[in-house]
Amino acid sequence: MSWKPKIVAFCCNWCAYAGADLAGISRRQYSPNIRILRVMCSGRVDPALILKCYEQGADGVMVLGCHPGDCHYLAGNEEAQKRVESVRELLGLLGIDDRRLLLEWVSASEGDRFARVTNDFVARIGELGPLGGGASDS
Amino acid sequence: MGVVQATLEESAAKYKVSNCIDCGKCTWGCPVSRRAGDFSPRRVVEDYVGAGNLAGDRGLWECMTCGMCTQLCTSGVEFHEFVREVRPSLRRLISPETTHSDVFQIIQNVSSFSHVKPRTNNWVTVDLEIDPNSSTLLFVGCTPYFDVVFRHLRNDLLEIPRATVRLLNQMGIRPRLLEHERCCGHDAYWLGDVDTFDRLAKANIEAIRATGVDEVVTFCPECYAALKDLYPRFVGDLGFRVRSATAMIGEAVKSRRIMLRDSGKTMTYHDPCRLSRHSNIIQEPREILKGMGGLVEMPRSGSISACCGVSCWVNCGASAKEWQLDRLREARATGAQGLVTACPKCLVHFSCAMHEHSGQNQGEVVPVSDIHVLASGSIRGE
Numbered sequence A: 001m002s003w004k005p006k007i008v009a010f011c012c013n014w015c016a017y018a019g020a021d022l023a024g025i026s027r028r029q030y031s032p033n034i035r036i037l038r039v040m041c042s043g044r045v046d047p048a049l050i051l052k053c054y055e056q057g058a059d060g061v062m063v064l065g066c067h068p069g070d071c072h073y074l075a076g077n078e079e080a081q082k083r084v085e086s087v088r089e090l091l092g093l094l095g096i097d098d099r100r101l102l103l104e105w106v107s108a109s110e111g112d113r114f115a116r117v118t119n120d121f122v123a124r125i126g127e128l129g130p131l132g133g134g135a136s137d138s
Numbered sequence B: 001m002g003v004v005q006a007t008l009e010e011s012a013a014k015y016k017v018s019n020c021i022d023c024g025k026c027t028w029g030c031p032v033s034r035r036a037g038d039f040s041p042r043r044v045v046e047d048y049v050g051a052g053n054l055a056g057d058r059g060l061w062e063c064m065t066c067g068m069c070t071q072l073c074t075s076g077v078e079f080h081e082f083v084r085e086v087r088p089s090l091r092r093l094i095s096p097e098t099t100h101s102d103v104f105q106i107i108q109n110v111s112s113f114s115h116v117k118p119r120t121n122n123w124v125t126v127d128l129e130i131d132p133n134s135s136t137l138l139f140v141g142c143t144p145y146f147d148v149v150f151r152h153l154r155n156d157l158l159e160i161p162r163a164t165v166r167l168l169n170q171m172g173i174r175p176r177l178l179e180h181e182r183c184c185g186h187d188a189y190w191l192g193d194v195d196t197f198d199r200l201a202k203a204n205i206e207a208i209r210a211t212g213v214d215e216v217v218t219f220c221p222e223c224y225a226a227l228k229d230l231y232p233r234f235v236g237d238l239g240f241r242v243r244s245a246t247a248m249i250g251e252a253v254k255s256r257r258i259m260l261r262d263s264g265k266t267m268t269y270h271d272p273c274r275l276s277r278h279s280n281i282i283q284e285p286r287e288i289l290k291g292m293g294g295l296v297e298m299p300r301s302g303s304i305s306a307c308c309g310v311s312c313w314v315n316c317g318a319s320a321k322e323w324q325l326d327r328l329r330e331a332r333a334t335g336a337q338g339l340v341t342a343c344p345k346c347l348v349h350f351s352c353a354m355h356e357h358s359g360q361n362q363g364e365v366v367p368v369s370d371i372h373v374l375a376s377g378s379i380r381g382e
Ligand code: FES
Pocket: A012, A013, A014, A015, A016, A040, A041, A042, A043, A064, A065, A066, A070, A071, A072, A073, A074, A076, A077
């Protein structure tokens, strides 16, 4: 049982990434299984980028951006929502459980929330098991 | 009277020696040579003959392997197959410029992983007669993925598999579907990604054989060419027959096993390269359109049909769009009320060209539709 979930977290520069920073500064513990990738805005994360993670061996992908109305490029997070929806459809066609993909909003002041969202997702992927090896992917 | 000595010009003309060097039909017919840039099948060969290698020629990724050069060549050069065969080594030097952020290459690759079990039958509706014990299997291909990515261009792509099943049902065929169907690998093969192609081909052949069907039917010309021609190159006898749904429907319309209503419209037909030049299925789709009213031909049709402008989701840009718009204008100039094609990718490419340019060029182009969808909507008694 040496498997550890590999999870990619796309964090927007202005909110989610700052939230992750705050979690660190406040010494909140969060799972070491995530690899954070900073992007300027959650709207930049296009479907191919998300699918690429699964192609390269990720068991789960998180897209974390600013709360609705707070995106620093006005509506980037709305774009992210649409894109994540189409990735869910593509995952369905590929037979990959879409619970392996999470879109959440974390503000710069929500260090606690960042840790909680991350830990919950890591736990979820832990339950789903490795991509392909898990019973949930059909 | 002595022998009249011919001039040099006369001898050259008499023995047509200039044909050796000034043919150039390949380059004349090549859609990529028409675009900005310096790609020319002839120059590629000249460079190869001169330098003995291809020195990472980027142009070799621009080739759409549409086969027009091969079609026109009077010396039997199969240039598009040559391009395909050098691409695996070219890949190591220089990679192709993919479109849509690489999404289709990623999907293709993920679809080849043995631990991934794709489920692409999301389009099946209750009115379709599907029989899990049928001896005919419908291979669906990537259209369900196109539906997700290109829904903003047209929201009727899933009607293509539905229409195909309806037409097959009219012929008394109730096909079965694969539970887990993978991409056919066509693009991987033509882009020189032999490993991915190999995995996909093996997995699909194994899955199809396990069903015990006698024949596989496809509506996508690329799936057809892949299953029919490419898979046997690797595994020899497949153990099942591969047929084009488009050809079957065309024959059924001709023999009146499928009766279509006259739509009162005249259409023109764009031959997909994989169906026409690669597979010689040229007449059958025309039977469908004749069965529905009128067919009028574009100057570039049949075995010298123009390419749709993009292949394998690489190298799409302004010049590809311009090429496509040009084709749409060619369709309009025939006086036809619509352009019909039999390939989901051609359909997407032309729809994109219209969508992107609808502002200034709306009046110049024609609506584009899929032949199966059109025929299914015209089944008599429906
Ligand atoms: S800047 Fe944070 S989501 Fe756009």
